[in-house]
Amino acid sequence: MTTMTLGRRETSRADRRPGRQLRGDKRAHKNSLRRAVFLIPGIALLGLLGVYPLIQLVWMAFHRVTNATINTGPWEWVGLNNFTQGFQMGETGPAISRTLIVVAIVTLLGMIGGFAAAAALRSSGWWSSALLALMVFVWALPPVVNGSVWKFLLSDNGLVNAIVMGLGRSAPVPFLYDTHWALASVAFVGAFAVIPFNALVFRAALLAIDPEVFEAAALDGTNKWGEVRHIMIPSVRPTSLVLLVLTMVYAFRSFDFIFVMTYGGPGTATNTLPFLGFLQAFARFNFGYGAATSVLAVVGVFVLAVIYARSIRKEEA
């Protein structure tokens, strides 16, 4: 109401002084031009490194592009053939299923693990700081290093199997060479790598809660679980939606750990969409197939990106 009144007042003053209004308009126009100039480098970079390559990728997906034609052309138009071939050869369908499994595992473990770690880290203390530092370290590790360490840990002679066998199991768990275990293992490692990031974001949301809320809850006799259920979870709900989408996008791009830990094996058991696209483009040198598979992955990520943008807008509103 106050704002509306002020606005009306300003308008009437401006009406009374047309010269000032004109100068104001000019200044606003200049400012807007200046802002546009500052935007140019960003738009140019985005166009050059984001939009143009994306257009090229889609263009390739509809052409026959191999190592023999990638540099010299011409690229033969094949319509949807690159997309349908992948399904007909039985590669794309299973890869989509595996990708969805990986997304489900990474998202579930990543979200729950991230929240649990954030809840644990909310309190202050040396161990909390130490754990936080450790998590940031894990988060900052290059995926190749992280994957190599996990490959070593999960091997037959690795630490995890040593513990498992120490507990009485007679044979090692085939973490990385059994068809089902291998997919679960790479998804687990993917989740492990995203937990620190999720924990940091959740922690920021938890730290924004007024301490008096917890004090009031304590006076009412609420236990720890009650604090989690009735204070923390509702408080992080807006953050959770954004983080959920980001985690799903991260999981959808699952490539690095598969490359390092299983190379898609055994056989094709851990070929997710991104890894299948890699094999098609950079192992079989059929860039058309690889582009088509990548376009499918891009569509998946794009849908999630739209959801993300909407949820951000909602949160800001």
Added chain:
Amino acid sequence: MKKRTLHTRMAGAAALVTAGALVLAACSPGGDSAAPASPGTADSPATEGTVTVWHYFSDPQQVALMEKYADLAEAANPGMTVDNVFVPYDQMNSQLISAAGAGSGPDVVIFNGAEAATLALAGALAPLDDFWSDFADANQFPDSVIHTVNDSMYAVQGYVNLLGLWYNQDILDEIGVHPPTTMNQLEDALAKAVEANHGGITLSGLPNSQGEWQGFPWLSAAGFTYDNPTEDALTAGLDRVSNWVDQGWLPQEAVNWDQTVPFQQFAAGNFAFAANGNWQMGTAQADANFTFGVVPLPLGSTGQVYLGGEGAGIGANSAHPELAWAYLTASYLSVEGNLAAASLVGSLPARADAAADDSIASNELLKPFADTITQFGAKYPSAAIPPEAVADVQLRMGQAWSAVIGRQHSPADAARTAISALNNLLG
């Protein structure tokens, strides 16, 4: 027309980068440390200037060999400087292809010889025909080490690498068997070794070209060939390795092993046998605390062993190809270079005169590999595979090999899938 080609090349390079960026998002396997140097651009006489050499060697002995090549070339060509640039194996082809699209790349590239067709078709290698026809020592090299694509020569191997059967003599003595010469003897020895609580055999079951390279000898022993690929023969070959896993003679974990890991397992003394290459000689001598030896793989009458090794070629966009050729003739293709490869890495010289050298003939570890060339030697890749299908065939067969060892598919299912793919690829 030229404009169109340039546009396509630029678009190709951009698209390649894009596909890579999208697919490899957040994953550059060791690539950050391997930014290739730009090729030399100075206009210089044939024996002066910098020669940029791309290679993928990380093993200390192999790196020492590259340094030895540089020393030989620089000594023979005063004014030449050699710049060895490491590019990870997994990135070598894609980097060469994208560099070719951008009009850059190395002067010399040392790569997996089997992938010559892939690189040549992509325009990453320069034809060597003119250099080769003027090369005085060309007749020292057998045809099997010369890589031609569409009747043009693009690469040559200075040495040959191949698989043999490494054995742990201490374990064989304990279980009372001799180094096997037949498949039955090998399987009998494997059974006895496992009964005595030792490991049986190690090899690579990776679902890529390494798996195909390791699997082909065993598959060919069952009658499989690329000239006439039959489902029955492939099933029989895959059945054999499947049985090895069932019996506990071959660890299922082999699907995660490249060719280095299984030899490390063997060198640690855990296994009776390792199907591995002559290039492991240095590792065996350095790491194995037991008596070891090598015999040819016991592959029977139909068996074949690929004659592999690194091919050397000149980059398509080399600013001074004559200098690059001078580097190759002074190092990789010279007698001294061939002998250095044998002494440092254990590779068999490709040159006839170097192969006849006393240091080679008297080497007990190299002799079984030399015998294998005569007995089972096969061109790598098979001439029956069209150049444009080589990479695809290797991947499909590697996946079949891995799928059986890892229990993803039965031998019959894996063979059916692979043969179906081969029928399309082999034409």
